[in-house]
Amino acid sequence: MSDDFRGRRILVVEDEPHMLDLIRITLEQAGFVVSGATTGREGVERLREEIPDLVLLDLNLPDTTGFEVLREVRNAAPVPVIMLTVQAREEDRVMGLELGADDYIGKPFGHRELVSRIKAVLRRTEMPAPVTRGIVKVDDELEVDLDHRQAIVRGERVHLRPTEFKLLHHFLNQPGRLLTHESLLSRVWGPEYRDDTQILRLYVTYLRKKLERDPAHPRYITNERGLGYRFVDYTNNQGS
Numbered sequence: 001m002s003d004d005f006r007g008r009r010i011l012v013v014e015d016e017p018h019m020l021d022l023i024r025i026t027l028e029q030a031g032f033v034v035s036g037a038t039t040g041r042e043g044v045e046r047l048r049e050e051i052p053d054l055v056l057l058d059l060n061l062p063d064t065t066g067f068e069v070l071r072e073v074r075n076a077a078p079v080p081v082i083m084l085t086v087q088a089r090e091e092d093r094v095m096g097l098e099l100g101a102d103d104y105i106g107k108p109f110g111h112r113e114l115v116s117r118i119k120a121v122l123r124r125t126e127m128p129a130p131v132t133r134g135i136v137k138v139d140d141e142l143e144v145d146l147d148h149r150q151a152i153v154r155g156e157r158v159h160l161r162p163t164e165f166k167l168l169h170h171f172l173n174q175p176g177r178l179l180t181h182e183s184l185l186s187r188v189w190g191p192e193y194r195d196d197t198q199i200l201r202l203y204v205t206y207l208r209k210k211l212e213r214d215p216a217h218p219r220y221i222t223n224e225r226g227l228g229y230r231f232v233d234y235t236n237n238q239g240s
């Protein structure tokens with residue numbers, strides 16, 4: 001899969017001019033075409049003029065809240081959104097993800113983190129339809145046989161219980177993506193389970209014991225405290 005995102009258009013909505021400049025320089029160096037807006041209203045106007053490939057949205061804006069802008073973006077176009085949030089505001093991230101943001105980046109962030117998060121979201125957005133058949137290779141130590149509903153861990157076939165397989169399958173189709181507890185529970189177990197984080201934690205533990213070399217330091221399924229889980233972005237290794 002091509003990882004060349006040069007020329008993709010990113011709309012950055014950020015009210016601090018210094019921060020906007022820094023982001024613009026970073027993204028232009030990475031080959032993106034950047035348009036900037038310093039208010040929520042301007043951001044929405046830009047979006048109506050031309051739909052970008054991705055929106056980077058600061059949640060703390062002077063005129064409107066980022067949430068309102070997010071809602072407007074969601075109404076205007078199916079464009080992926082990454083929120084910029086202040087590190088400490090966990091409830092902001094939860095709300096943003098519930099409103100349909102694709103990911104968040106906590107301030108302060110590094111240049112490389114910013115570029116790699118954007119590329120990961122673009123890669124996911126452009127991914128082909130969900131994989132439902134055959135063998136999916138995650139890395140040299142882990143493959144998943146979707147036809148036989150088994151994991152192949154360092155060459156050994158590992159039996160998965162139906163719910164373990166369902167959860168793993170869901171993770172495989174959302175590589176690198178932060179999946180909230182609520183979304184995992186309602187997609188894998190059903191909407192009536194959406195608050196049952198206990199059962200989710202239990203099944204993540206089961207999967208880690210079966211898949212991870214060191215379940216105490218997982219690399220496939222990582223935890224985002226208070227928010228959810230993220231499956232490793234393996235789409236980068238799919239090339240050859």
Ligand code: CA
Nearest residue numbers: 015058060061
């Ligand atoms: Ca701000």
